[in-house]
Amino acid sequence: MNIPAELKYSKSHEWVKELEDGSVLVGITDYAQDALGDLVFITLPVVGDATTAEESFCDVESIKAVSDVICPVSGTIAEVNEGLADEPEKLNSEPYEAWIAKIENITDKGELLSADEYAAFLETCEEA
């Protein structure tokens, strides 16, 4: 399972990349895309909308089911990765390149894990 060291992670399997200007990029982890299976649609968030940490901010549809993507941080949607609407398969093939949204004006970062902590958390997921 690919878990890049430089990213932060949520227990609901999203990754967070902290940018220099204080904003963050958010996407879903390798584990999430593998568990969801082939993704066929994504409903992207809307630029300008406020997000709340640990609440749903968009959803993805795989051949199994529709699943909420939980926003790891509270802030404002600055940008969305429009290309994913046409190529949701990128969430499967390049989960750490396929960012979903850029979020700015961060007011809360919820409970974020380091790469090592997330790897340890995944161990407990697989035992459960």
Place this chain on the structure above:
Amino acid sequence: MKLIFEQGGAGHCLSLLPECDVPVVRPSKVRAEKAPLPQVSETELVRHYRTLSKQVYGVNDGVYPLGSCTMKYNPKINEDMAALPGFTDVHPLQPDHTVQGCLGVLKEAETALCSITGMDRMTMQPAAGAHGEFTGLLLIKAYHRSRGDAARTKIIVPDSAHGTNPASAAMAGFTVVNIPSGPDGCVDVEALRKAVGPDTAGLMLTNPNTVGIFDKNILEITEIVHAAGGQCYYDGANLNAVMGVVRPGDMGFDVIHLNLHKTFSTPHGGGGPGSGPVGCKAHLAQFLPGPVVEAAGDGSLSLVQPEQSIGRVRTFQGNFLVAVRALCYLKTLGREGIPDASKHAVLNANYLMHLMKADYDMAYDVTCMHEFVMDLGHMKHETGVSAMDIAKGLLDLGIHPPTMYFPLIVHEALMVEPTETESKETLEEVAAIFHQLAVTAHTDPEALHNAPSKTPVSRLDEVAAARHPILRWS
């Protein structure tokens, strides 16, 4: 196989249709060119549909353990009764006094189904389960409005619910509040207590729930909702576990829907049509879709509009002949047979679960009701074989797969519901086939990744089907 459009040829025809004996009318907007309809002979036509009929799989072909769908055997006597000319050679616009028999069927079915569910009144109009949910939610909405309480805008739905529950609530104009299930798959009572309030319109629930467990806190759950001023909606999807044994009305539910095509042995899926009657307690009866059948003092029946009816949800009395079949089933089984059917459904599920435990992890290793959920997470981790692969492998071995990847709270879920109409021997055969697949998963996982190989079409490209669906022939 070839489509019917790709068969036959110019001039091939058949003599099934009589000569047209009404004047031909040519409206101004008639199409300029003839539609490209197939031209086939009677032989070609019969062979085409006969070939198609051999490529489908139904409960008349073999085991169909599709969890949450109750694919039970449909007794053929139901069809004989539904084909009686007194039921088929009538028109829905005939005066009430000329269709007393048909109204009698509706009234008798309503009375029997109300007594099984603990409800006071019922409408047969909704054409399917989700349609019933929508109708039931409109009753709840009308009830709150009639009391001048416009603040109740939220419907609470547990995260294990059928996807139709939140969808129906949204369709009916409510905001959906999702509450998590506890570790035992049942409602988290404390989470429910926190979720209810003056904005709660109601709660939607199945019991037994979607993981096949009877929620033992049900009386406390409905009491919490009622104390907050909400109404309790019972999704009848899982009634087959408890019909005639416990009644949703006694659990504290105010409104329910039934799926006659699941629980009451009428055709299901492509064999429909479906029927999703909605029953309610007396305080909601005045809002039912109208008209409903009422008996006069002299025993005569007529169609009457309830006082504050929400209006029609479907033409006439819904799928009337489905109600005929359901009533036939009720009368065939009778007062003793109905609870017996449920008890056998529960026994069959537990026996099959017991047989399969050695090979498959159970999501909840407890005595189940009419269905159980297996969690193939470990198998996938160890062998790479997923719930999808096992399902495809079953196709090669002549069994319809169980429900896959539902409920969503179990990730590699296979949900098995054998129903009461499978014998002990058949259940043992099913367990043997599942055992064979579990062995293959460890010895030759590649074979399962490539399954099925014996079906008319091999593994379908579901990703392409979702992303680039081709929905018409051209």
